Amino acid sequence: MMPDAAQLAQAHWNETPLFLTEQERYSTYPWLYDVAEFRKHAGDKVLEIGCGTGADLLQFAKHGAIATGVDLTARHVELARKRLGDLAVVLQADMRHLPLEDESFDYVYSHGVLHHSDEPEKVVREIFRVLRPGGRINIHVYGFWSYFTLWSFLRNGRKWKRHIENSEAPVHTDLYTGRKLRRLFGPSISIEKHQCEPFEFLAPLFGWYLVVKDRKPQAGFLTKA
Numbered sequence: 001m002m003p004d005a006a007q008l009a010q011a012h013w014n015e016t017p018l019f020l021t022e023q024e025r026y027s028t029y030p031w032l033y034d035v036a037e038f039r040k041h042a043g044d045k046v047l048e049i050g051c052g053t054g055a056d057l058l059q060f061a062k063h064g065a066i067a068t069g070v071d072l073t074a075r076h077v078e079l080a081r082k083r084l085g086d087l088a089v090v091l092q093a094d095m096r097h098l099p100l101e102d103e104s105f106d107y108v109y110s111h112g113v114l115h116h117s118d119e120p121e122k123v124v125r126e127i128f129r130v131l132r133p134g135g136r137i138n139i140h141v142y143g144f145w146s147y148f149t150l151w152s153f154l155r156n157g158r159k160w161k162r163h164i165e166n167s168e169a170p171v172h173t174d175l176y177t178g179r180k181l182r183r184l185f186g187p188s189i190s191i192e193k194h195q196c197e198p199f200e201f202l203a204p205l206f207g208w209y210l211v212v213k214d215r216k217p218q219a220g221f222l223t224k225a
């Protein structure tokens, strides 16, 4: 039987974990610190989905958030726990079935994870289940209409997707458009584009990351997902 996306992800990152120092990460993604709002959640309960080895989770925690990270890959969870110590809770879990209570977070953040799922509807349902009414989301996925898609295709040909991640081990990767994101999250989301090095000013047109922001309605929770 073919492995599903979650099995592929685990195999990929257990075999080749992705560990960047804070210095490496925020020089590679100079826009991320502000866009992710690391400094703006002191006292909030923040959930990071697919926290990887924990660089972003650490930023929320350092700035006073009550931080929880979830990731499926054992090796990433181990490295995140080592990086975070007692600054955050790190759980090994599948984002399609979060072992977390309804309406228990003020802010749900995720960078570079949802596009590795072949069941994103389930993930979105879980995000809005654990988010409190009035809570906000900030979710980053790869964009189809981007300089990186074109550049990778020209460089690597038909198998270009094999070259996106930190190794060529197979992994499921979808690319998103605004329309696809609105179908998934609903019409009220806002979408920004980022990461277009070295011409960051072109990112609103050709950026590689689509950043989805939204707020869960105070009432009418059932309108979501």
Ligand SMILES: C[S@@+](CC[C@H](N)C(=O)[O-])C[C@H]1O[C@@H](n2cnc3c(N)ncnc32)[C@H](O)[C@@H]1O
Pocket (backbone or CB within 6 Å): 005, 006, 009, 010, 013, 018, 049, 050, 051, 052, 053, 070, 071, 072, 073, 076, 093, 094, 095, 096, 110, 111, 112, 113, 116, 117
């Ligand atoms: C490209 S890495 C990104 C990690 C981190 N957010 C970062 O930006 O460095 C993708 C992460 O998603 C996690 N992941 C993939 N599928 C998952 C699932 N079904 N549930 C939870 N985590 C998952 C992987 O284990 C991996 O850590």
